[in-house]
Amino acid sequence: MKYFLLIMLLAAAGAGSAFAHHESGGQHPGQAQAPAAGQKTGKGTGLIQQIDREKGVVTIKHGPLQGLNMPGMTMSYLVKDKSMLSNLQSLQKVRFELTYDGKRYLITNIK
Amino acid sequence: MNRFPRRRFIAASAAAAGLCGLLWRRSVFAATDAGHKTAPVSASPTAPEEQFTNRLRLPGASGLYAAVAAKDVKQITVSEMNFEILPRISSPFWAYVAEVGGKRLLNPTLLARPGDEIKLRMVNRLKQPTIIHWHGLTNDERNDGFGNYQVDPGKGFDYAFTVRDRAANYWYHPHPHDIAGEQAYKGLAGLLIVKDDDEEKLARALDLAVGVTDIPLVIQDRSFNFEGKLEYKLSREQMFAGFLGEEIPVNLTVRPYFDAARRIYRFRILNGSNARSYRLAFAQGKRLLDYYLIGTDGGLLEQPQKVREAFIGAAQRLDVLLDLRAASGSEPVFLKSLAFDPMHNESIDEKSGKPAAGAMQGMGAMPGMQSGGAGPHAAHAGGGLMDGMEISLLQINIKSSAEYKRQIPSQLSQLPKLAAAAGEPRRLTLGHDRKGNWNINGWRFNMHETPVTVQRGAREIWLLRNNRASMPHPMHIHGFQFRVLERRDSPAQVKALATRNNGLLPQDMGLLDTVLVWPGESVRIALDFSHPFSGDQTYMFHCHNLEHEDTGMMIGYKLKA
Numbered sequence: 001m002k003y004f005l006l007i008m009l010l011a012a013a014g015a016g017s018a019f020a021h022h023e024s025g026g027q028h029p030g031q032a033q034a035p036a037a038g039q040k041t042g043k044g045t046g047l048i049q050q051i052d053r054e055k056g057v058v059t060i061k062h063g064p065l066q067g068l069n070m071p072g073m074t075m076s077y078l079v080k081d082k083s084m085l086s087n088l089q090s091l092q093k094v095r096f097e098l099t100y101d102g103k104r105y106l107i108t109n110i111k
Numbered sequence: 112m113n114r115f116p117r118r119r120f121i122a123a124s125a126a127a128a129g130l131c132g133l134l135w136r137r138s139v140f141a142a143t144d145a146g147h148k149t150a151p152v153s154a155s156p157t158a159p160e161e162q163f164t165n166r167l168r169l170p171g172a173s174g175l176y177a178a179v180a181a182k183d184v185k186q187i188t189v190s191e192m193n194f195e196i197l198p199r200i201s202s203p204f205w206a207y208v209a210e211v212g213g214k215r216l217l218n219p220t221l222l223a224r225p226g227d228e229i230k231l232r233m234v235n236r237l238k239q240p241t242i243i244h245w246h247g248l249t250n251d252e253r254n255d256g257f258g259n260y261q262v263d264p265g266k267g268f269d270y271a272f273t274v275r276d277r278a279a280n281y282w283y284h285p286h287p288h289d290i291a292g293e294q295a296y297k298g299l300a301g302l303l304i305v306k307d308d309d310e311e312k313l314a315r316a317l318d319l320a321v322g323v324t325d326i327p328l329v330i331q332d333r334s335f336n337f338e339g340k341l342e343y344k345l346s347r348e349q350m351f352a353g354f355l356g357e358e359i360p361v362n363l364t365v366r367p368y369f370d371a372a373r374r375i376y377r378f379r380i381l382n383g384s385n386a387r388s389y390r391l392a393f394a395q396g397k398r399l400l401d402y403y404l405i406g407t408d409g410g411l412l413e414q415p416q417k418v419r420e421a422f423i424g425a426a427q428r429l430d431v432l433l434d435l436r437a438a439s440g441s442e443p444v445f446l447k448s449l450a451f452d453p454m455h456n457e458s459i460d461e462k463s464g465k466p467a468a469g470a471m472q473g474m475g476a477m478p479g480m481q482s483g484g485a486g487p488h489a490a491h492a493g494g495g496l497m498d499g500m501e502i503s504l505l506q507i508n509i510k511s512s513a514e515y516k517r518q519i520p521s522q523l524s525q526l527p528k529l530a531a532a533a534g535e536p537r538r539l540t541l542g543h544d545r546k547g548n549w550n551i552n553g554w555r556f557n558m559h560e561t562p563v564t565v566q567r568g569a570r571e572i573w574l575l576r577n578n579r580a581s582m583p584h585p586m587h588i589h590g591f592q593f594r595v596l597e598r599r600d601s602p603a604q605v606k607a608l609a610t611r612n613n614g615l616l617p618q619d620m621g622l623l624d625t626v627l628v629w630p631g632e633s634v635r636i637a638l639d640f641s642h643p644f645s646g647d648q649t650y651m652f653h654c655h656n657l658e659h660e661d662t663g664m665m666i667g668y669k670l671k672a
Contacts, residue, residue: 046337047197049357063337072337090162091197091358091365093339 039101041108042068048092049074056082058107065098079107163506165198167367170322173214175206175363176329178321181221181229181274181303184209188234189241189285189299196363200339205237205297207283218301220327221283223274225307230271235262241294242268244286245303246426247408247592247624249275251644255589257651258288259558275643276592277527277622278307279410280327280379280428288558292354292385292657296343298363300383302327309411309524317375317432317517325377328446330423330504331363332356332384332496345658351547352455352582353386353425353656357496361446361505368443369505372512375434375519377405378446382423385657387498388583388627389448391429392420393507395438403519406430409592409622411524416617420449420608424585424627426655429618432519438509446505451604453499454583456630457543461580464631526622529594530639536574537563541584541628541654541664548663549584549654555663561649563668569640572596579631584659587625590642590650590670595619595626596635605629625655646672 046062061074077098079085088094088110096110170176175194187207194204194217206217223229235241242261245254253260254272262268281303285294304327319325333356336342345354361367382389393400403415408428415432423429438444460467496502543549554562565571573593575586598605598614608616619626628634642648653665 047335047339061335061337089164091335091339093197093200 039099040068041097041099042066042070043095043097045093045095048088048090048094050076050090051085051088052076053082053085056085058085058088058110060094060096062096068098068100070098077105077107079110084110163366163368163503165364165367167326167369167505168362168364169326170220173216175217176220176301176327177214177216178220178222178304179209179211179216181223182227183211184219184221184229184231186210186232186234187243188236189243190236191238194298194363196333196341196360197335197339197365202335202340203297204341205294205299207243207299207301218298220301220321221303223303223305225274225276225278225305227274228271229274230269233262233268233270235264235266235268237294238264239290239294240264240287241285241299242287243270243283244589245270245272245281245283246587247276247279247281248272248303249590249592249642251642252590252648252650255650257286257589259649261287274305276305277410278305278310279406279408279622280304280381280430282381282383282426282428284383286651289661292661293343295383295657296333296354296385297341300329300331302329302379302381304379305410313405313411313520313523316520317377318515319375319377324372324374325379326369327362327379327381328505329362329381329383330359330389332359332387334358347547350658350662351457351543351549352498353658354384355387355496355498356384359384359387359448359496359502359504367505368508370508370510371435371444372515373435373438373509374512374515375432375436375517378431378433379406380423380429380431382425382427384425386425386659388422388424388451388453388585389504390420390422390451392447392449393433393444394447395442395444398439400433400437400444402434403432404429404617405432405519405523407618407621408624412621413524413526414521415519415523416620418608418617421616421618422451422605422608422627423618424583424625424655425657426585426587426625427618427623427627434519435507435509436515441509444507444509445503446507447501447503450501451499452602453497454602454630455498456580457582459580461578464579529637530570532570532572532637534571536572536635538574538576539652540576540578541586542578542581549659550664551652551654551666554666556653556665556667558667561667561669563652563666565638565640565668565670567640567642567648567670567672571638571640573636573638574633575626575628575636576633577628577630581630583627583629584664585625585627585655586652587655588638588650588652590648591638591640592622592624593626593636593638595623596637597633599633599635601632602629605632640670642670648672 042065044062044065046060050059056079057076059076063072094110097108099106099108170178187209190208193201209216209219233243240261240263242256244256250272284300285291334342358365399419404418405415648670649667653660
């Protein structure tokens with residue numbers, strides 16, 4: 001059991017720093033309030049792995065994100081507005097901006 | 112670290128890494144704060160966007176897979192280039208390049224007839240040694256092509272041989288020492304289709320045309336980095352399991368579709384993956400369609416075998432007919448790999464067949480795991496695509512078409528008579544040394560040794576026994592084809608597909624050069640070592656999981672004249 005817990009811990013550590021924030025029953029990302037003080041934005045390049053248009057979530061395999069001090073990884077992120085996903089498809093190379101306001105990560109621009 | 116041994120830490124790390132890799136494909140994460148209280152949130156059933164929007168690449172007059180008479184090819188240049196596997200993203204790519212009739216062909220589909228003379232020069236423009244192996248053909252050792260004949264960068268190698276084998280779907284790929292996996296992965300592979308009168312009779316009966324209704328399908332899993340470029344980076348642990356890609360392109364087309372008429376199609380399927388096996392089926396919605404196995408590595412079967420699914424290991428070929436008149440409505444049909452237990456049982460106890468003491472339950476055998484247990488559907492991560500996971504490979508759109516009334520012939524060909532062998536079988540056991548090295552009878556490859564010697568003209572039975580503490584191994588012999596006589600102790604998922612004839616699978620009814628041997632299984636094969644070449648000849652016998660081959664699961668065998 002302890003080994004399983006360790007695995008989960010390592011999995012969380014490997015991915016946790018970039019988990020998209022999603023509060024149950026909370027605001028849609030598009031309704032986020034004005035940027036908080038200390039908000040950080042990272043820019044990077046990535047390859048789309050999967051799109052969930054209904055949830056407004058895109059999974060990206062990306063390189064290091066400058067500005068967020070985030071290493072390359074594959075992670076699912078909410079987008080600010082679901083319409084940002086309308087012209088995207090899986091296995092498309094994109095440039096994107098990821099914002100962290102101290103609580104959640106949000107893609108604010110993706111092309 | 113004293114209370115948590117290093118090897119378990121490695122195993123756990125691998126498992127965790129795998130878990131990270133797996134979950135992105137299956138779930139969306141949520142967190143109340145970064146790095147804390149993480150919990151996956153299931154994606155909606157409609158969320159996985161597996162849209163098949165790329166037209167399947169087919170052999171054309173030029174470019175990739177272009178079909179050309181083999182005897183017209185005078186030179187194959189092994190080249191580094193850029194190629195768009197993902198749409199509009201250029202990636203470094205290696206290809207066999209031929210110039211014929213002013214056209215540039217990449218990995219050309221070579222066409223030949225039995226008796227044809229093939230004379231061509233291979234020129235190595237890579238920055239590392241290479242050699243072409245003509246997979247499945249009966250050649251002398253020099254023209255067979257393996258590591259002992261590899262040539263350095265800038266050098267050439269002249270092949271000259273006669274096609275002596277039956278009509279079949281053969282292929283050619285790199286076979287240098289230690290780096291065959293990387294070279295094949297980066298693009299080096301092509302088909303050699305040999306046709307004869309039986310083939311042409313079948314084509315006439317069903318009105319088949321290569322590239323239109325007679326379609327080669329080369330299945331190769333691949334991974335791409337964040338810039339969309341081909342990526343081949345394997346840890347030692349991953350080498351132990353073999354490469355597993357995150358995408359499964361068919362004919363180097365990711366998420367491909369193919370527009371079809373309501374008629375019979377022939378698919379010549381090559382599993383060109385480095386390591387991954389597939390359980391192939393055609394599905395329309397939840398319904399599996401019958402299809403007909405008509406050929407294997409060594410050509411047409413005598414009669415078509417009706418199946419709904421078939422396993423195909425790395426390097427194997429399945430030649431099938433799909434009758435789309437049996438599909439209902441216009442809902443697309445998918446070529447899929449159904450879910451199966453990939454049986455990464457490397458770490459079970461050999462005697463009891465149960466997880467070793469202290470094993471991690473339920474996580475499957477991750478690469479590098481020294482003490483992990485393998486439960487049902489145990490699998491390791493290949494980025495986001497587990498081994499044995501159900502996955503769609505090709506979408507077949509059914510279009511309206513003219514009426515088609517052809518029927519599959521009941522007789523396809525005549526196989527050579529099975530030569531009876533005398534004496535005890537030669538026993539070859541597949542296993543590993545629990546230090547991360549696969550072997551055959553405990554032997555690991557040494558280019559200066561041939562631990563097996565057979566007499567030219569001898570008929571032998573080889574008993575290939577795969578240990579229980581193992582994984583599936585697609586075993587390939589150079590120089591000769593063989594027949595499968597019997598399968599024993601097959602796992603349930605294999606036994607379920609077996610015929611009443613000695614546990615044989617439908618694909619065991621044909622000539623083979625590669626046979627997939629599952630953990631715990633024993634497979635008896637019959638070989639006839641007759642060939643026309645004078646002098647002693649050395650050939651290879653190896654696992655065609657290319658990472659296993661590259662790390663030594665290969666032996667040379669000598670054919671004494």
